Amino acid sequence: MSMFAFVVPGQLLKQAVQIPESPERFVGQIENAASLNHLCVFLTGAAPFPEGWGCTIHLGLPGKDWQLIGSLSNHKPSAIFRLRGTFVASGQSAAAFATAGLANSDNVATIGIMCEPLEQVEAQVGAAGAGSKVADVTESASQAVVLASNGVASNPVLVAQKVATNLMHHVAGFAQPLPNGGGSWIDLNVVEKWYNNFERKLRTGGVGFLLQSD
Numbered sequence: 001m002s003m004f005a006f007v008v009p010g011q012l013l014k015q016a017v018q019i020p021e022s023p024e025r026f027v028g029q030i031e032n033a034a035s036l037n038h039l040c041v042f043l044t045g046a047a048p049f050p051e052g053w054g055c056t057i058h059l060g061l062p063g064k065d066w067q068l069i070g071s072l073s074n075h076k077p078s079a080i081f082r083l084r085g086t087f088v089a090s091g092q093s094a095a096a097f098a099t100a101g102l103a104n105s106d107n108v109a110t111i112g113i114m115c116e117p118l119e120q121v122e123a124q125v126g127a128a129g130a131g132s133k134v135a136d137v138t139e140s141a142s143q144a145v146v147l148a149s150n151g152v153a154s155n156p157v158l159v160a161q162k163v164a165t166n167l168m169h170h171v172a173g174f175a176q177p178l179p180n181g182g183g184s185w186i187d188l189n190v191v192e193k194w195y196n197n198f199e200r201k202l203r204t205g206g207v208g209f210l211l212q213s214d
Contacts, residue, residue, distance in 0.1 A: 001015065001044055001046040002015035002016055002017065002018065002026065002044060002046065003016075003018070003026065003043065003044060003046050003047050004016040004026050004041065004042070004043060004044065004055075004072075004113050005041075005042060005044050006028060006030075006039060006040060006041045006042070006111055007039075007040050008030055008032075008036060008038070008039055008040075009037075009038055011030070011031065011032070014028050014029075014030075015028070015044070016028040016111065016113055024114060024115040024116070025112065025113065025114055025115070026112070026113040026115075027110060027111065027112050027113070028110070028111045029108050029109070029110055029111075030108065030109040030110070030111060031107065031108055032107060033061055033062055033107050033108055033109035034107055036061075036083060036109055037082070037083060038080060038081065038082055038083065039059070039069070039080070039081045039083055039111070040078065040079070040080045040081075041057050041070075041072065041078070041079060041081070041111070041113070042072070042077060042078030042079070043072060043074075043077040043078065048074050049073060049074050049115065052117060052118055053073075053115060053116065053117055053118060054071055054072060054073035054074075054115075054116065054117075054118045054121040055071060055072050055073075055113050055114055055115045055116065055121065056068060056070075056071050056113075056114050056116060056121050056124055056125065057069050057070050057071060057072065057079075057081075057111065057112070057113055058111070058112040058113070058114065059083070059109060059110070059111055059112070060109060060110040060111075060112065061109050062107065062108065062109065066112065068124060068125070068128045069081050069083065070125065071121045071122075071124075071125050073118060073121070163198075166194075166198065167191075167194055167198075170190075170194040170197075171186050171190050171191060171194060174186055174187065174190045
Protein backbone atom coordinates (compact mmCIF):
# COMPACT_ATOMS: atom_id res chain seq x y z
CA MET A 1 0.00 0.00 0.00
CA SER A 2 1.23 3.47 -0.87
CA MET A 3 1.82 6.08 1.82
CA PHE A 4 -0.65 8.44 0.10
CA ALA A 5 -4.03 8.17 -1.61
CA PHE A 6 -6.41 10.67 -3.16
CA VAL A 7 -10.00 10.81 -4.35
CA VAL A 8 -12.10 13.12 -6.50
CA PRO A 9 -15.90 13.15 -5.98
CA GLY A 10 -17.48 10.81 -8.50
CA GLN A 11 -14.26 8.89 -9.16
CA LEU A 12 -12.61 5.84 -7.61
CA LEU A 13 -10.06 6.22 -4.84
CA LYS A 14 -6.47 6.03 -6.14
CA GLN A 15 -3.07 5.55 -4.55
CA ALA A 16 -0.19 7.89 -5.34
CA VAL A 17 2.75 6.00 -6.85
CA GLN A 18 6.26 6.44 -5.48
CA ILE A 19 8.86 7.49 -8.07
CA PRO A 20 11.63 4.84 -7.86
CA GLU A 21 14.53 7.20 -8.60
CA SER A 22 13.18 9.82 -6.18
CA PRO A 23 11.55 8.00 -3.22
CA GLU A 24 10.52 11.26 -1.57
CA ARG A 25 8.17 11.98 -4.51
CA PHE A 26 4.76 10.46 -5.29
CA VAL A 27 2.53 11.06 -8.32
CA GLY A 28 -0.91 10.14 -9.61
CA GLN A 29 -3.29 11.05 -12.42
CA ILE A 30 -6.84 12.38 -12.33
CA GLU A 31 -9.18 11.87 -15.28
CA ASN A 32 -11.82 14.40 -16.37
CA ALA A 33 -9.69 17.32 -15.22
CA ALA A 34 -12.02 19.82 -16.90
CA SER A 35 -14.65 19.18 -14.20
CA LEU A 36 -12.18 19.03 -11.28
CA ASN A 37 -13.48 21.08 -8.35
CA HIS A 38 -12.59 19.28 -5.11
CA LEU A 39 -9.70 16.96 -4.29
CA CYS A 40 -9.09 14.95 -1.12
CA VAL A 41 -5.55 13.79 -0.31
CA PHE A 42 -4.65 11.71 2.74
CA LEU A 43 -2.16 9.43 4.46
CA THR A 44 -3.29 5.82 4.12
CA GLY A 45 -1.76 4.75 7.43
CA ALA A 46 0.80 2.50 5.71
CA ALA A 47 3.57 4.66 7.20
CA PRO A 48 3.73 7.97 9.08
CA PHE A 49 6.07 10.81 8.22
CA PRO A 50 9.46 10.70 9.94
CA GLU A 51 9.67 13.07 12.90
CA GLY A 52 9.85 16.65 11.69
CA TRP A 53 8.70 15.86 8.15
CA GLY A 54 5.58 16.52 6.10
CA CYS A 55 4.72 16.98 2.44
CA THR A 56 3.68 19.62 -0.05
CA ILE A 57 0.93 18.79 -2.55
CA HIS A 58 1.07 20.05 -6.13
CA LEU A 59 -1.31 19.89 -9.06
CA GLY A 60 -0.53 19.97 -12.76
CA LEU A 61 -3.48 20.84 -15.01
CA PRO A 62 -3.51 20.51 -18.81
CA GLY A 63 -1.95 23.59 -20.40
CA LYS A 64 -1.06 25.19 -17.04
CA ASP A 65 1.98 25.36 -14.79
CA TRP A 66 2.35 23.12 -11.76
CA GLN A 67 0.66 24.69 -8.76
CA LEU A 68 1.10 24.32 -5.02
CA ILE A 69 -2.27 23.54 -3.39
CA GLY A 70 -1.42 22.63 0.20
CA SER A 71 0.34 20.26 2.58
CA LEU A 72 -0.04 17.31 4.96
CA SER A 73 1.70 16.24 8.16
CA ASN A 74 1.28 13.67 10.93
CA HIS A 75 -0.87 16.25 12.74
CA LYS A 76 -2.98 16.89 9.61
CA PRO A 77 -3.10 13.51 7.83
CA SER A 78 -5.85 14.45 5.38
CA ALA A 79 -7.27 17.50 3.64
CA ILE A 80 -9.99 18.39 1.16
CA PHE A 81 -8.99 21.11 -1.30
CA ARG A 82 -11.48 23.36 -3.10
CA LEU A 83 -9.61 24.00 -6.31
CA ARG A 84 -11.64 26.04 -8.73
CA GLY A 85 -10.41 29.63 -8.97
CA THR A 86 -7.84 29.32 -6.17
CA PHE A 87 -4.63 28.23 -7.91
CA VAL A 88 -1.21 29.74 -7.36
CA ALA A 89 1.59 28.94 -9.80
CA SER A 90 4.67 27.21 -8.41
CA GLY A 91 7.90 26.94 -10.38
CA GLN A 92 9.28 24.58 -7.75
CA SER A 93 6.42 22.21 -8.48
CA ALA A 94 7.38 22.07 -12.14
CA ALA A 95 11.01 21.34 -11.32
CA ALA A 96 10.09 18.57 -8.88
CA PHE A 97 7.68 16.60 -11.06
CA ALA A 98 8.67 17.37 -14.65
CA THR A 99 10.51 14.04 -14.89
CA ALA A 100 7.75 11.89 -13.37
CA GLY A 101 7.16 10.22 -16.75
CA LEU A 102 3.35 10.38 -16.72
CA ALA A 103 1.43 10.61 -19.98
CA ASN A 104 0.13 14.01 -21.03
CA SER A 105 -3.52 14.48 -21.93
CA ASP A 106 -5.85 17.40 -22.57
CA ASN A 107 -8.21 16.13 -19.87
CA VAL A 108 -5.91 14.50 -17.30
CA ALA A 109 -4.48 16.31 -14.29
CA THR A 110 -1.44 15.14 -12.34
CA ILE A 111 -1.05 15.29 -8.57
CA GLY A 112 2.48 15.47 -7.16
CA ILE A 113 3.42 14.91 -3.52
CA MET A 114 6.86 15.91 -2.21
CA CYS A 115 8.04 14.74 1.23
CA GLU A 116 10.15 17.45 2.86
CA PRO A 117 11.21 18.76 6.30
CA LEU A 118 8.33 20.63 7.94
CA GLU A 119 10.29 23.89 7.92
CA GLN A 120 10.47 23.77 4.13
CA VAL A 121 6.82 22.73 3.84
CA GLU A 122 5.64 25.62 6.02
CA ALA A 123 7.89 28.09 4.21
CA GLN A 124 6.54 27.12 0.79
CA VAL A 125 2.89 27.22 1.85
CA GLY A 126 3.46 30.52 3.65
CA ALA A 127 5.19 32.08 0.64
CA ALA A 128 2.44 30.94 -1.71
CA GLY A 129 -0.25 32.29 0.60
CA ALA A 130 1.47 35.66 0.85
CA GLY A 131 1.34 36.23 -2.89
CA SER A 132 -1.95 34.60 -3.79
CA LYS A 133 -4.50 32.26 -2.33
CA VAL A 134 -3.62 28.58 -2.01
CA ALA A 135 -6.45 26.11 -2.53
CA ASP A 136 -9.06 26.32 0.22
CA VAL A 137 -8.97 23.47 2.74
CA THR A 138 -12.07 22.00 4.39
CA GLU A 139 -10.53 20.97 7.70
CA SER A 140 -13.50 19.50 9.58
CA ALA A 141 -14.51 17.15 6.78
CA SER A 142 -10.95 16.15 5.96
CA GLN A 143 -10.25 14.78 9.42
CA ALA A 144 -12.95 12.13 8.98
CA VAL A 145 -11.85 10.97 5.55
CA VAL A 146 -9.46 8.23 6.68
CA LEU A 147 -9.11 6.00 9.68
CA ALA A 148 -5.43 6.86 9.62
CA SER A 149 -6.25 10.08 11.45
CA ASN A 150 -6.89 7.93 14.52
CA GLY A 151 -4.10 5.45 13.79
CA VAL A 152 -6.64 2.72 12.99
CA ALA A 153 -5.62 1.87 9.43
CA SER A 154 -2.19 0.68 10.53
CA ASN A 155 -3.78 -1.92 12.87
CA PRO A 156 -5.54 -4.73 10.93
CA VAL A 157 -7.31 -5.98 14.07
CA LEU A 158 -8.98 -2.61 14.63
CA VAL A 159 -9.91 -2.39 10.96
CA ALA A 160 -11.56 -5.83 11.18
CA GLN A 161 -13.45 -4.72 14.29
CA LYS A 162 -14.74 -1.63 12.47
CA VAL A 163 -15.93 -3.70 9.49
CA ALA A 164 -17.60 -6.30 11.74
CA THR A 165 -19.35 -3.57 13.74
CA ASN A 166 -20.63 -1.99 10.53
CA LEU A 167 -22.01 -5.37 9.40
CA MET A 168 -23.68 -6.06 12.76
CA HIS A 169 -25.38 -2.66 12.79
CA HIS A 170 -26.78 -3.31 9.31
CA VAL A 171 -28.12 -6.86 9.80
CA ALA A 172 -29.30 -6.68 13.42
CA GLY A 173 -32.72 -5.33 12.51
CA PHE A 174 -33.34 -8.16 10.01
CA ALA A 175 -32.79 -11.09 12.41
CA GLN A 176 -35.73 -13.50 12.62
CA PRO A 177 -36.24 -16.08 15.44
CA LEU A 178 -35.87 -19.75 14.60
CA PRO A 179 -39.05 -21.86 15.00
CA ASN A 180 -37.60 -23.82 17.91
CA GLY A 181 -36.51 -20.68 19.72
CA GLY A 182 -32.87 -21.75 19.63
CA GLY A 183 -31.52 -18.63 17.96
CA SER A 184 -32.06 -16.32 15.00
CA TRP A 185 -31.52 -16.40 11.25
CA ILE A 186 -30.74 -13.73 8.66
CA ASP A 187 -31.54 -13.88 4.95
CA LEU A 188 -28.35 -13.98 2.88
CA ASN A 189 -29.81 -11.25 0.67
CA VAL A 190 -29.43 -8.87 3.63
CA VAL A 191 -25.72 -9.65 3.87
CA GLU A 192 -25.33 -9.32 0.11
CA LYS A 193 -27.01 -5.91 0.20
CA TRP A 194 -24.70 -4.81 3.03
CA TYR A 195 -21.65 -5.93 1.05
CA ASN A 196 -22.73 -4.07 -2.10
CA ASN A 197 -23.37 -0.87 -0.12
CA PHE A 198 -20.08 -1.29 1.76
CA GLU A 199 -18.11 -1.68 -1.48
CA ARG A 200 -19.85 1.33 -3.04
CA LYS A 201 -18.96 3.53 -0.04
CA LEU A 202 -15.33 2.40 -0.18
CA ARG A 203 -15.07 3.17 -3.88
CA THR A 204 -16.72 6.59 -3.69
CA GLY A 205 -15.48 7.99 -0.39
CA GLY A 206 -12.77 5.84 1.17
CA VAL A 207 -13.01 4.29 4.63
CA GLY A 208 -13.93 7.38 6.62
CA PHE A 209 -17.55 6.23 7.10
CA LEU A 210 -16.29 3.43 9.36
CA LEU A 211 -15.51 6.05 12.00
CA GLN A 212 -19.25 6.31 12.58
CA SER A 213 -19.71 2.52 12.95
CA ASP A 214 -19.35 2.39 16.74
